[in-house]
Amino acid sequence: MALRFHILPTSGVPIYRQVMEQVRAAVAGGHLREGDFLPSVREVAAELAVNPMTISKAYSLLERDGVVQMVRGQGMRVAARRAVGTLRQRREALRPLLAQVAAAAYQLSLSGPEVAQMLEALMKETDRE
Amino acid sequence: MALRFHILPTSGVPIYRQVMEQVRAAVAGGHLREGDFLPSVREVAAELAVNPMTISKAYSLLERDGVVQMVRGQGMRVAARRAVGTLRQRREALRPLLAQVAAAAYQLSLSGPEVAQMLEALMKETDRE
Amino acid sequence: MALRFHILPTSGVPIYRQVMEQVRAAVAGGHLREGDFLPSVREVAAELAVNPMTISKAYSLLERDGVVQMVRGQGMRVAARRAVGTLRQRREALRPLLAQVAAAAYQLSLSGPEVAQMLEALMKETDRE
Amino acid sequence: MALRFHILPTSGVPIYRQVMEQVRAAVAGGHLREGDFLPSVREVAAELAVNPMTISKAYSLLERDGVVQMVRGQGMRVAARRAVGTLRQRREALRPLLAQVAAAAYQLSLSGPEVAQMLEALMKETDRE
DNA sequence: GTGGTCTAGACCACC
DNA sequence: GTGGTCTAGACCACA
Numbered sequence: 001m002a003l004r005f006h007i008l009p010t011s012g013v014p015i016y017r018q019v020m021e022q023v024r025a026a027v028a029g030g031h032l033r034e035g036d037f038l039p040s041v042r043e044v045a046a047e048l049a050v051n052p053m054t055i056s057k058a059y060s061l062l063e064r065d066g067v068v069q070m071v072r073g074q075g076m077r078v079a080a081r082r083a084v085g086t087l088r089q090r091r092e093a094l095r096p097l098l099a100q101v102a103a104a105a106y107q108l109s110l111s112g113p114e115v116a117q118m119l120e121a122l123m124k125e126t127d128r129e
Numbered sequence: 130m131a132l133r134f135h136i137l138p139t140s141g142v143p144i145y146r147q148v149m150e151q152v153r154a155a156v157a158g159g160h161l162r163e164g165d166f167l168p169s170v171r172e173v174a175a176e177l178a179v180n181p182m183t184i185s186k187a188y189s190l191l192e193r194d195g196v197v198q199m200v201r202g203q204g205m206r207v208a209a210r211r212a213v214g215t216l217r218q219r220r221e222a223l224r225p226l227l228a229q230v231a232a233a234a235y236q237l238s239l240s241g242p243e244v245a246q247m248l249e250a251l252m253k254e255t256d257r258e
Numbered sequence: 259m260a261l262r263f264h265i266l267p268t269s270g271v272p273i274y275r276q277v278m279e280q281v282r283a284a285v286a287g288g289h290l291r292e293g294d295f296l297p298s299v300r301e302v303a304a305e306l307a308v309n310p311m312t313i314s315k316a317y318s319l320l321e322r323d324g325v326v327q328m329v330r331g332q333g334m335r336v337a338a339r340r341a342v343g344t345l346r347q348r349r350e351a352l353r354p355l356l357a358q359v360a361a362a363a364y365q366l367s368l369s370g371p372e373v374a375q376m377l378e379a380l381m382k383e384t385d386r387e
Numbered sequence: 388m389a390l391r392f393h394i395l396p397t398s399g400v401p402i403y404r405q406v407m408e409q410v411r412a413a414v415a416g417g418h419l420r421e422g423d424f425l426p427s428v429r430e431v432a433a434e435l436a437v438n439p440m441t442i443s444k445a446y447s448l449l450e451r452d453g454v455v456q457m458v459r460g461q462g463m464r465v466a467a468r469r470a471v472g473t474l475r476q477r478r479e480a481l482r483p484l485l486a487q488v489a490a491a492a493y494q495l496s497l498s499g500p501e502v503a504q505m506l507e508a509l510m511k512e513t514d515r516e
Numbered sequence: 517g518t519g520g521t522c523t524a525g526a527c528c529a530c531c
Numbered sequence: 532g533t534g535g536t537c538t539a540g541a542c543c544a545c546a
Binding site: 358 | 411412454470477478480484485486487488489491492494499502503
């Protein structure tokens with residue numbers, strides 16, 4: 001099943017970031033596995049009616065982040081996941097994002113356990129280890 | 130205990146957004162309660178060595194979002210929290226952020242229950258109801 | 259029945275304007291009639307816990323607009339209403355405000371007849387001629 | 388027919404608010420329809436001999452209010468109208484403005500039916516549903 | 517080309 | 532004292 005992108009041009013989030021997020025989500029969700037290839041820049045650009053440079057930028061940044069690897073002549077391949085740093089460091093890296101969740105949850109009057117459960121359910125859904 | 134801001138000018142995130150996030154976090158974390166006043170625009174601007182307009186923009190947007198209210202001649206006061214929409218709608222509003230957490234957690238090789246527990250701990254720590 | 263003011267310090271509308279509006283509304287609604295006196299500046303300032311200068315400013319502007327007249331040693335008295343200009347001019351003067359209503363109604367998906375009826379009902383309620 | 392702005396620098400109303408009002412009026416009046424683009428910030432700024440930031444502020448606030456949407460690299464596009472809240476809530480939201488109309492009408496010696504008719508005529512003129 | 521961010525500094529409105 | 536508005540001009544991000 002090919003990965004299909006969908007963008008909201010009006011969301012305020014740059015298109016290249018929307019693309020990056022969707023690749024990351026596909027990888028995290030198991031729809032893309034190690035070794036799979038992303039659709040080509042041209043393909044995606046045509047499908048989304050968007051400038052190829054925009055897609056290219058997204059792919060380059062994903063490569064920089066170690067999510068995918070360029071294989072010359074073939075395209076972008078999903079890289080092996082590698083945990084970097086100690087457990088403690090990796091937890092620390094997640095903290096700012098969790099703080100944002102906490103703030104948003106507060107504003108929405110959603111309780112801690114409630115949100116934690118939503119999150120766990122979301123992650124279990126796509127767990128495959 | 131006065132609220133103290135800290136910004137990372139290199140993070141790419143606009144200063145006014147960093148300020149907004151910190152106010153939101155302080156409110157969600159109970160360090161600022163309903164009725165408390167934010168430090169004045171000039172004060173913060175001086176402390177951060179930043180243009181007052183930048184802080185003013187952050188405060189205005191927080192006011193539009195209902196987080197604080199302007200009291201003429203006195204300053205910006207933390208507003209009462211009001212949940213808007215049905216439970217379902219509010220949960221839905223949180224979903225995109227949770228998806229981001231899930232993707233980041235995967236990249237960091239952190240498990241669902243592990244992350245859910247971190248989040249719950251973070252939110253319990255600052256729970257006041 | 260004495261006129262009682264109520265202000266929302268957080269509404270964004272300057273206090274002196276809120277006071278002015280309430281005097282105008284009281285006059286339009288028949289709660290204050292020609293010759294009646296407004297409560298004194300001090301009285302109102304004390305009641306609202308507000309700087310007397312603020313009330314004084316409101317009263318001065320109302321006097322400038324011909325809504326009230328200062329009677330030395332007694333206070334501010336409601337003036338006789340006098341229509342200024344031709345009917346056409348007076349209608350024209352109301353137009354910008356009506357345009358604002360039209361725009362707001364559109365945004366709220368309220369129909370013309372619906373809004374017109376609301377307005378007429380509101381005005382009939384306080385009509386006394 | 389391009390939207391043309393006109394501002395009264397002496398009116399006391401901030402320029403950015405005058406611009407906002409005119410956009411809203413143009414949308415409500417059908418001169419701008421869903422999907423149409425506003426003139427660019429630079430264009431308007433040049434036309435009005437005003438700082439681009441002033442126009443930018445107006446546009447940003449209109450975006451926050453859901454009147455227009457930013458399309459990256461293209462400009463500001465008129466958004467679909469979406470009524471929010473119950474009928475009752477929306478009527479309630481209009482009330483303060485109607486009260487202002489009632490007070491102004493009284494001051495101008497214009498009767499309820501007279502004003503209601505003016506308003507309805509104004510709204511019918513631009514009705515398109 | 518589009519809008520967004522930020523600065524330095526002036527002036528205003530309100531309390 | 533508080534925040535709000537505006538300017539002139541620089542630089543950035545995005546498509």
